[in-house]
Amino acid sequence: MGQLVSNLKKAREKAREEKRAEAHSDAIDHQIIQDSIRSKKECNILLLGSRGSGKSTIVKQMQIIHQDGFDTRERAEYRTTIYKNVLDSAATLARVIRRRAQLGALPTGRVSARPGTAEGPTPAAAVLAQTHAVLTPALADAIWHVARAPAVEKLVDEHPADFYLMDCVGYFFSAIHRIADPTYIPSEEDILHARAESTAIIETRFSMGGLAICILDVGGQRNERRKWMHCFESVTSIIFCAAVSEYDRVLEEEPRMATLQNRMRESLYLFESVINSRWFLRTSVILFLTKIDVLKRKLPKVPLGHYFPEYTGGNDLQKAAKYILWKFMQKNRAKLPVYPHLTQANDTKNIRLVFAVVKETIQQRALKDSGILE
Template identity: 30%
Template sequence: MIFEPIESQRSTMIDSRLIEMSYKEAKIPRVIFLGAGESGKSTMFKQLRLIYDTGFDKSMRSTYKIVVHSTIMKIAKTLVVQCEKLALLGDKMDDPGLKRCMIEGKKARVAAERVRNLWELDSWFSPQLVRDIDDILQDPGAQNAMERYWMRFHPPLPDNTKYFASRIGKIAEETYIPSDQDILRARVRSVCIEDRILQYGDVRFQFIDVGGQRGERRKWIHCFSNVTTVLYVLSLSAYSERLIEDRRVNRMTEAVALFSEISAMSTFRSTSIIVFLNKYDIFEKRIKTIPFSSLFEDFDEDGEDPCCCAEYLKFVISEQSSKARRRKGVACRQIYYHLTTAVDTNLMRKIFESCSRVIVSRSIEDAGLMFAEEPQPCGSC
């Protein structure tokens, strides 16, 4: 089941009631982002703020300066620990490739020891710390580990590793202020319900963001009433990743199963559902080295064609969703798909504009003003 027994979580109840009150007062289309953890929901929520609202103010940029510094330090600490583990495993298995994951350079080894002893959430960037992190990132052993053995990292390196590594000099400056891209790529785990009312043309929308980790899903049910549209975000790169909560479970398998359960809920029987197949930029590079068929054994098309792989995934999602709805007696309906890269602002602007037509169409139909024509499916390659 998606939801664990709901305990008395006063803050969650208060948040959800306030959101419900704001919806009733405004009487506007209500849209909720759902999906498994680290799929990109919150990045899209930030894009909405950037595109249709006031953007990122001074206070938010100040907060994210600490987040960015902390992110880089966590990347460095994770890399140091994982390189050591892989090298030790290489010695045990007599594997030359794994042995080469050991941080080799004298300066890098000294830097690694200093970084290892730092407090994880220390956000102060001294010139020495910047040099240490740069020495580690440039070390051949660390680069070998990142390029060839990143799948063995637990915890894994975040998707934003290369981006922030390339900007470490700029980020270390005393006058550094996070750019829009820095904020979009910096991840803060969602542990509360957040909502925002935004204007697009003549229409106002209420968007809701929730945490995607297993432990956060019990809160979702508080936000399900009067939802016009579900925006389900699924990471394409998840096909080669494991859950942090349970290393035995593939992330994409979990995400597809979660979507099937959501789509079969009677609460959403008349709700529009749009699926964002996200992290397309990472996906199109990854399938060149890790076969898509490593998860989907029946897939026998061109494994290096990202569009072909995405089409197959749409088929899998639709099939599993239809089976789940038939089991629960919920009528099948159209699911709309988009291939997305959440950090690409121009692309997301176009996609949100396309989605708004589906949302408005559903709102008009719900109001009984007309029978909305079924919009055409979108997002195909």
């Protein structure tokens, strides 16, 4: 009798085991089928463009617009990047101030004054000039005062091409005390301004008005571009990002070259190789001319014609944007349809509007691919 009960128990256990294995196998089969359905229906968007052109910022916008944005934990994770942006920019500024002061372009190392202290002016530049690993309150204070010093503002305005300051520097410096607060948690706007170079291909999936989208973000640095090829197959649309404000910038990736490559020319060259590539004959190409806000601020101070002599439109924003767009369109030898948009990638309102149009473009391509549209 005991033996019988034990055998029955074993048989029941075995049956349960088999059922579990079967359920597990069914779940795997289900996932495979779902994946295959999804990969057929999914629109693959590939973000291309040179370094710092706004690709990852577009992905962040998709997370804000089409997903749930960033929760507190995710926002807190951006602190390190933002501190690094601030400290790196402060170090660059300190280097420039020191060099200029040595050359006599600035009166002394004591660039900024906190009025009315018994000790006299705060030696903010001296604080800034030290190597900092953390954003201390003293450093935050120094940054605040230095960034506001008329001599420094003039220096940055008049020599924008002499040194590289990130586009986000003005935004972060003006919020420096908030950032230096020990309880600081970045806002979504801070995250959109944060700068971290991409060094891997990142896939993000979301749904946009019934369309299943898989967006691929790559790194734009020269040594990252070898990886781009791996993403070329089955791409529905390309969003090529190019920063319109970079006409006076050079690539820091090749500091030892005799003549530094102009960033805008590099971007034009890159666009030319993408748009005339055999890979993308059936792909819709969306051109995002980003940093239109930076172009607006920069044009009156840095003449576009100085870097592109054939341009004669002065500091008229529309004319300048039209000229830059024309330069890109000139590269389209394959005469592929190109859908251009002037954008400010870190402005959610603007990207929301732009993507309402982009969605139509992507949808048309998807319908053509499925044979529903000619």
